[in-house]
Amino acid sequence: DIQMTQSPSSLSASVGDRVTITCRASQGIHNYLVWYQQKPGKVPNLLIYAASTLRSGVPSRFSGSGSGPEFTLTIASLQPEDVATYYCQHYHSAPPTFGQGTKVEIK
Amino acid sequence: DVQLLESGGGLVQPGGSLRLSCEASGFTFSNYAMSWVRQTPGKGLEWVSSILDDGRFNYGADSVKGRFAISRDNSKNTLYLQMSSLRAEDTAVYYCAKRAVIGLADYFDSWGQGTLVTVSS
Numbered sequence: 001d002i003q004m005t006q007s008p009s010s011l012s013a014s015v016g017d018r019v020t021i022t023c024r025a026s027q028g029i030h031n032y033l034v035w036y037q038q039k040p041g042k043v044p045n046l047l048i049y050a051a052s053t054l055r056s057g058v059p060s061r062f063s064g065s066g067s068g069p070e071f072t073l074t075i076a077s078l079q080p081e082d083v084a085t086y087y088c089q090h091y092h093s094a095p096p097t098f099g100q101g102t103k104v105e106i107k
Numbered sequence: 108d109v110q111l112l113e114s115g116g117g118l119v120q121p122g123g124s125l126r127l128s129c130e131a132s133g134f135t136f137s138n139y140a141m142s143w144v145r146q147t148p149g150k151g152l153e154w155v156s157s158i159l160d161d162g163r164f165n166y167g168a169d170s171v172k173g174r175f176a177i178s179r180d181n182s183k184n185t186l187y188l189q190m191s192s193l194r195a196e197d198t199a200v201y202y203c204a205k206r207a208v209i210g211l212a213d214y215f216d217s218w219g220q221g222t223l224v225t226v227s228s
Contacts, residue, residue, distance in 0.1 A: 034214040043218040087152055089214060095168050096213040098152040
């Protein structure tokens, strides 16, 4: 199985800060990577697919980049509503696996 | 709007069985592969099993092979997960998830609200 490793596991930043989360795959996955946002008490919400394509309706302050094995999710200007846990997931091959999550809080 | 409504979770003893259901609406169910994904505080999100649109092919995680069976009834717009030989480590919130695209890419654009399965004596 392909292992997905996220860093950091948590972070605290101020409103307006630029935030970057990293996800590393244990082997090459081309650009077969998505990012989800899970707000407290809610279900995961797809933000980005194909490593860098923003899902329709997702604010433009979110962006994704990279290609196997290292990827990043960037929030250009952190907003209070971005408090959530963010997960990466590859879909290169079965089984699709998730990173362990990065919890983002407001300082 | 896509809606996925899970049911069937609950408390079950180790070694017991449970069947989860997921009723789908708001999209053409028979056009999309569907999956079950579970979440625990300790292990995060874990893909469990997927089934293709016509139900003729399915696959699952090694951790549930031989114990869990995914199925679907396209006439009822319903996805199922039959779980047997349940273990404490199967305790989780189980989500029904819709594949985002028609095709082979296993990522998900819609999730149900989840149903809690607790395996404990």
